[in-house]
Each structure stands twice: as C-alpha cells, then as structure tokens.
Amino acid sequence: MKLTKLSSLAATFVLLLSTLAFAQVTDRSLNKFMQDNQKGIIYVWSPYMPLSVLGRQEIIQIAKDLNLPVLLTIDPSARGIQTEDQKLESRILMRSGVLDHFPATLLFENGKLRDDVLIHGYENQIPLTKLIQDYFEGRL
C-alpha cells in the first residue's frame, strides 16, 4: 500500500514536472514538436505588435487549410497576457532571429527547422498560404 502510494506520488510528480518543463517553448519541446510532426509551421507573435495578433488567427486557419500542425508561441517579453500559447524560450529560435519583428513565421520539414525560411511581418492570408506552399513545394 505504502509502495503504491509512493509510486503514485512519484508518477504525479513526474507528470507535473514534465508539464512545467513544457510550459514554455524550449529547445527541447521545439525539437520534440518537430520530430513528432515532421512538417509544419511555427508562428511567433507579440501582444505589442498588433498585426501579429491579427495574424495569429489567420495562421491557424492557414495551417488547417494546408493540413499542417502549427506551433504558436509568444514574445518572451510579454507579461500578464491572457493566452494559452506558450512563451518562447527556445534559443534555437532566438538565434535564428525570430525576435527582430513580430510576427515571425517559420517552417519545419523532416523534423527539422528550415533555416531558409523566416518570414517577418504580417502577410495577408492568401499570399501567405501561397508563400508557405511555394516553400514546401520547392518553388522558393
């Protein structure tokens, strides 16, 4: 009985720890997301860049239209913002320059970040859909 209780507690602790560990988009969680999904979109937005807020809803629709997963992550400097999106802490993404303007849209393929794709700035839904398709279909 005692052992079962301890095991149960340990399991809860591990689950809680893993939940906390992925409360932000870290290098680890980013890599896991890309490995699990192989191909998709990453969208970085900030409450301090209005067009990136607007684009957030649109990228969700674009991902749905293209049948791709999308990882939404928020500016690490954002505070007190009501959102379910995880805060960006991935150094891989920061090193790639995502912070220089919001929104930043990236693509990953074969489980890895495409280092040739970093779209800064808002783009309307139709041209952005085409741009993403152009990248994935090798036209860019």
Added chain:
Amino acid sequence: MLTLALTLLAGTVSAQTILSKHTLLNKVEIDATPSFFFKVHGSGDFLSYTVAKNPNMPAAEGINHLLNVKTSEDSILPGPWDPVFVTDTNFMIIPDRANTLSNFNFYSLTNNKKSSVLHEAIPYVTGTYQSVGVRADGSFRLIAELSHMRHEIKDFKFDEVSSKLIVNKADEEEYICPNYSIKLPMLSKDGEYLSGVDIITKKTAIFKINDDYSCTKIVDIGIKTGKLNFNYDSSKVTYHLYGPSQEINEDSPINDDYIPIPDGDYVANIFVMDLKTKEITPITANSTGNSLYPDFTRDGRLVFITHPQDKNEKVNFSFVELK
C-alpha cells in the same frame, strides 16, 4: 566584467545602456505600455504610438496617441494602429480601420497638434506597413504593403487652399519594386529609397526607386535586421537587432536538454549604419530590456523606444545625440 565596464562608462538608465560616446539628451517615460511601433515627428517635439484597449487581452486594434514631448500633453489620434507623421510636416497618414486591407487617411494636425482634421483617403494605396516621404519638389510619396510581392505607391500633393489632395494617376493602381519580393518595407524621408528584407536573399537591403517605380538594389546590409529607418538626407540608416545580452555565454552548445532562459537573455539593441562607409555603430548595449524601432529627427537625433524587462519600470523614449 564587460557588462560592468560598459555600465560604468555609459549613461546608464536602469539596464538600458547608451554607449558612452553618444549622449542621452532626454528620456520620455509614459505610464502605458504601448506597442513596439512608434514614430517621432521630424522636429523631435512629438511622438505617436498605439496602446492596447485592454493591456491583458491581446487584440490588434488599439488606441493611437500623440504625445507633445515638451508639454507632456497626450492626445488621442484616430485609427486603430500605425499613426505615421509625414516626416516633419503638419500632416499624418493613418489606417482608416482595423483591417489589413485598409485605406490610409490623410490628416492635418490642428490646434497645436492637439487635434486632427481628416481630409481624405489616398486612393489606390491599401494594406499595411505604410510609410511616407517628402520629395524634393514638396510632393508626398506613400507606400504600403499588400503582400511580399505587391507594394502600392502613390505620389500626391496637398492643396492648402482647397484642402484637397492632388494625386498623380489617381485612378490607377501603381506598384513599387515589382521586380522584388520584400518584407518590412520602409520609405526614406525623401521618398527616393526603400529599405526592406529581400525574401530571396533573406537579408535587409536598400533599393533606389526608379522613375517608373521599379527598384534597383544599391546596398545589401548583409544581415536581416529589424525595420530600417533613414535619416533626413538618406546618408544613414538605423535599426534594432536582438542578440544575446552580455551575461550569457553564447558559445554554449545548443542541446536538447531543457534550458530555462531568463527573459532578459536576448535583448534588442540599436545600431546605425553609414551608407557611404558601411560602418556600423552600436548605440546601445543593454543588459536587459529591449530598445527598438529607432528613427531620426531632422537634426540628426536618434529616437527609440525601450521596453524594460522590469515591468515596474516605465516604457520610455530615448533621444540620443550621436557622436
């Protein structure tokens, strides 16, 4: 140690650090937390910025403000975002609604800039990211982005007697740089150049606008930067760039382990590039907090916004004299 040395040498405002050879002339604090985007009037006497309607609820549409730097008087401007001065004139160009296919309205500022009068929308320029220049003949040039492949342009004048716009080719759509795919476009103050990220090279570049509105790339900045602003004679540009702050060891290998990164580890700093010599001069060396979207006044002062990491500190606008 390097951080400490820089702090001691420089004019330090909290963890925002202006490098010592430049002079911090003025720091204007505001109580609100505006969006990162702001503009400075060419005189340096006014700032425009946008504040969210609800600071805790992300939303695109905000409230535009005009701040008198000398008197601290703050007025409300029309429009949902991006209130842009027509350089150092008495005019502004502001999106007409919270829509990414909005038109752009032309306003006069009145009553010592405490209020604005709407004249009309500039025809055949829609989209986002508008920027405006004043050309040598006194005409205005407005551009905006419809997509990375399509940027609209219009040249026009304002007739003070009739209060009407006199628009060149008012019934036609005209496109600038149709031969390039560009993001983050910014027109120079004199309307003759465009800066932006070339989608193909993935680097920020400067383009000369030809008479037929095609563009010729004249400078490759060599890296991708934040939005680039020009000074008034187009001899310099300024931009922000995020990078690791001094405290972290950027050489540490990236690995798959969970690496908690303190919020201040990547910070935005300000740079100025001389377009003739290509020399890049750092202006700030922040240990925390982000200095962003720098722009020039007509007399060459550099103005930028800083969002401090410590949210108990206020957002501020720094006016810097460059050495």
